[in-house]
Structure formats: C-alpha cells, structure tokens
Amino acid sequence: MLTSPYAPGSPIWAELSTPDIQGATAFYNGLFGWSFMSAGPDTGGYGMFRLGARTAAAAMPMPADEGPTSWFLFFRTPDADATAKAVHQAGGSVLVGPMDVMDFGRMAVLTDSVGARFALWQPGSNKGLDVVNEPGSLCWCELYTPDEAAAYAFYSSVFGWETTSMPMPDGSGTYRMMNPAGQGPEAMFGGFVTLGSDPAEADSGPHWQMYFAVRDCDAAVVAAGKLGGTVRVAPTDIEGVGRFAKLADPYGARFAVMRGVEQDA
Template identity: 35%
Template sequence: MAVQPEGTPCWADAMFSDVEGAKSFYGDVLGWTFGESSSEYGNYTQAYKDGKAVAAVVPPMPGAEGQSAWCLYFASPDAAATTQKIRDNGGAVLMEPMQVGDFGTMALASEPSGAVFGVWQAGVHEGFEATSVPGAYAWAEVFTREPEKTDAFLPAVFPLSAKQVDEAEMDFRIFNVGEDTVLGRMKMTDDFPPEVPSYVNVYFGVEDCDAAVAKATERGAVLRFGPMSSPFGRFAALSDPQGASFSVIDLNTTEGDMPKLTDVS
C-alpha cells in the first residue's frame, strides 16, 4: 500500500511487558504471525496476517513500564510540522519526532482531553500493508469525556472534515480525509468508570465476532461490551490479558440502517 494521505490512520503498535504472551494471545485470536524482533530498535516485532504487516508489539523501554495500550499512528508528511500544530492547538507532545533508521520518523502526543496517539512520517515503512480484512486494522475511535476539545483539535492538526451522527442516545462524530471516513469520536458516558481516561480504541477485523470473543476470553481477555450488531458490522470491545483495550469487528455481518449524518465542518 502506498503512503497514506495526511491524517489517515496508518499503523498501530503496543508495548507489552510480556511480549511472548502478547504474541501467543494475538496469534490465537487474530491469526497473526511474527517477524524477527529487531534488537537495534528495542526488540520491535512486526505482526503479519497472510504475510502482510498489520501491527507490531514491543517491550516497554526501561522506566516506561506501565499499562499496556494500543497506539494508533496518523500519517504525516512532516512529523516536526505536525507536532508543532499539536502544541499550537492544545495538545501535548510526549515524544519529539525521532527518526527510526530509514523506516520513517515517529512522534507521540496526546490530544487536549488526554487520548494518546502517534504520528508517522513514512520512510521505507509506509504503514499497514492490509486493512479492513480479518486480522488487520479495520477502524478506530477516540473515546473522550470532552468532545468539544477533541472536535476542535483534530481538524486543526490534520486535514479532516467532520460529520455528526444524528442520534439522540449518543454523541458520535466521524472524520473524513477527502471522501474517505477514517476515524470516529465517541463521547464517554457514565458507563465508563471515572478512572478510565480518554483513549483511542483500535478495531481489528475478524471473520466471526462471536468466535473471536470466545477465543479471546478463553485466553484471559475481559469482554467489556458486545458482541453487538450494527450497520457497520458485528463488534465487541475487549481488554487483553495484559490490560490493553481493543475491539474486534466482523465487517460483513451488518444490521440496521446507516445513521443520518450532519455536516459540521
């Protein structure tokens, strides 16, 4: 796949204190295989589905041990310029742009409500080699308690346009790069415990949502929501055995009508 347009989710990785355990879990649940770990880059290990790179796992850096979490990276033609926009619009730069050999340049940041994300300026590593198929990245949503901050920030940093979903029971917005819908934003309700911070929820495709949930929980994951059918697919939210939140979605099992959208950009 070619370098993705600016603002498009282009890669996902996660730090795990037990990398071998993570490889075993995701290998079982998503059918991933793994390349050789790269000691030059902190034992960064790419995950593959049907031979195509779909994500990566890595042990924490010394002193950075904490809660395991998936990090979604957004494509940028200039990571330094993007991090400046992040600062200018109320976000925080957690890791300054760092060149990773000839693979590309990465940075880590958080948007004003606290959700952490990455920025990726591609070199020879352009990002996902497959998307929206079983075992690969399918979708992502920013879960936030302060949607007005997130909604102002995202289009100020990336070339995104927005549409609001016209449904009274939830506050949900989608963001587009050109004609392509690339990201969702969900307001966190009181269903979320107050200690849960804003975060980016990454969805991976599966052939059968219920079977994937059964396999994941059998392997020690915690089911947080679902499985539930929607116009977009049948999905469920989970926490893996090391506490990293993620969702699975069967994009082919849909139910109901697509929601009405109001252009707000």
C-alpha cells in the same frame, strides 16, 4: 473506511506495548492468526505482527512498571516536525519530540488538547500497515474524549480532518465520524465518543481505541476468553453497521473486534 496508500492525517500504524511479547503473540495468533517477526537486533525487541506475509500491527516490550499495557495509534504526516509544532500551537503536548527511527521513518509522541495520547509517523522505508479492513486487521478507530467539540477543533487544526454526523440507531444522539482532508466520507476511519457515555470506558481517561475486523464476532469473543483475554462488552449489534465486542488481552491492553455489515453483502 481506512484507505491505503495513507493520506496525511489518516491512521497508518497500530502498536502494542506489552510486558510479554511471547505471551501477547500467542494470544493474538490464536485470535487473529498473527505471527511475530522481529524488526532486528538493534530495535530493543520491537517487531511486527504479520498476517501471512503482511504487517497488520506492531509490538514493543514494555515493563509493567514503565508504562501502560495498551494499543497505540499513529497518524501519517508528511512532516513530523511541522505537525508536532501544530499540535503544540493547538493546545496539545509533545511528549517525545520528532526523531528518526533508523531509515524506517520519523516519529513523535503527543497528547491532544484534552489528554488523549497518539503518535505521528512520517514514512521512510516503512510506508505503514500492509493490510487494513480485512479480517485480522485494523478497520476502525474511536476517540473517547470528555469534550468532543474541543477534540474536533484540535484535530481539525492539526490535520484538517473533515467530519460527517449520523443519527444513532437507538435515537440516543448523533455519531460524528472523521476523514482525512479532501478524501470524502468514503475515507472515514473513525468516530468521536463522549467519555462517560460508555460504562465500559468509565474508568479510563481520554484515549484512542482500535477495532480489528473479524469474520465472526461471537467466535472471536469465545476465542479471546479461552486465550486468557477479558470480555469488556459482549457482542452487540448496531443496525446498519455490524456486530462488535470490546475485549482486553491477558495483559490489559484494550481493543475491540467488529464484523461489519459489508462482510455479509
């Protein structure tokens, strides 16, 4: 599971790019109970989605003709410049080189060796998300990639990730999960999925997908529909894992919701 304080190489920040901050806030408030708090007058409309008094995600305005409406995942690094260099050496691309974000931290935007986009965050005053694993917060991540072996080689080289594999309950193969270096399987935060194995992702390229925890998967799907969202995959059980569904917000940003079996314990 996601752990905080965040170890190097672990997810640390989740950011939504959207053409309508007010509309997105209304959607995610209805779905997760989030409110929006501006990061200040000098941040171009950037702000935080708050679950009570804690930051659960962030959002930035993005005109529809300037980029995709999407969720974007950041990984923690103690040195953004060194990690960006490692990304380049491992066959990835540096889209936006390391830069300071006021006193909040230092960031860079990159793609891995098979094309999935992600970002780095070297914490300054912003140490990362305040809440994870609870209803209304980030709980899991999946990398959809055309070449799982190449993707693992890339991230292992850059972050030192370790992996554990488990057989799929339906017998369709194995599911490889990753954890930060030296943190052990209890710190697993996501898994690899071969692009093309999931019809819901057939029209997308390599990408990271985020899962947010909910108390009731079916109720969340109903709420998303009433709020103008789209159901991409109806609620589905995975034995020993939980019940999940894949959604998109009214502006097309894709994500998933999950009620884990541990919530029933």
